Amino acid sequence: MPERPGSRLAQRPLHFFILADCSGSMASDGKMRALNAAIREALPHLSEVADGNPHAELLVRCIAFGTGARWHVETPTPVDQLVWDDLASGGYTDLSAGLDLLRSVLTVPPMESRALPPAVVLISDGMPTDEYTESLERLEAEPWGARSVRIAVGIGRDADHAMLVRFMGDPDAEPVRANNPEDLVAAIRWASTHVSRVASALVPAAEPVPGRAPHAAPADASEVVW
Structure with a gap:
């Protein structure tokens, strides 16, 4: 069907952020290689979310944090x-720097006042090496930070569970866990599509967050590599 005049103008931006731990520990056991593969596999599913809501324009960015933080996808x-x-x-695990960089773009401007709530996926395999709580509080003090839909993916046994829960902003929420590359693909795919759907109101915001990604194969002790 031809696009109706003005329909594209009616789209509201939905900003989707990947906040990726790129510390030195991510180099071990193929975790960084698996993360890159998992994000690539998640992108087509995010496209399906975007196609399912003609009123939202899903825009992706990525922040990499290690020693400090930088834009990996800035535009x-x-x-x-x-x-x-x-x-x-x-490098280190400077989560605070990543949160501060995220907060810098969740003010108006540059955030559009008509935007949908931003969606953020934090992915980490360890414990922050800086004091992140004040940066998180500053993020949550921003109107768009407070409205953001946040979910966390913990890679391996050493991921800081308390930090991941605190980032999500709900003490009853459980981060998604990934203990091997197959888990990580399922976790990133699910977490990315989940927060995007919630933010764009395609599913109820009150949908419970499971402790692990749906359809991720259970890993017994012999399969756990992280």
Whole structure:
């Protein structure tokens, strides 16, 4: 069907952020390689979310934090146009720097006042090496930070569970856990599509967050690699 005049103008931006731990520990056991593969696999499913809501324009960005933080994808990019370049690991786990960089774009401007609530997926395999709580409080003090839909993915046994729960902002929520590459693919795919659907009101915001991604194969002790 031809696009109705003005229909594209009616779209509201939905900013989707990946907040990726790129510390040195991510280099071990193929975790960084698996993360890059998992994000690539999640992008087509995010495109399906975007296609399912003609009133929202899903725009992807990525922050990499290690020693400090930097934009890996700085320009808000339509999900079907994003070409994923591999993240690289090294340094500390400066989550505070990542949160501060995220907060810098959740003010108006540059955030559009008519935007949908931003969606944020935090992915980490360890414990922050800086004091992150004040940065998180500053993020939550921003109107768009407070309205953001946040979910966390913990990679391996050493992921800081308390930090992941605190980031999500709900003490009853459980982060998604990934203990091997197959788990991580399922976790990133589910977490990304979940927060995008919630933010764009395609599913109820009160939908419970499971402790692990649906359809992720249970890993017994012999299969756990992280």
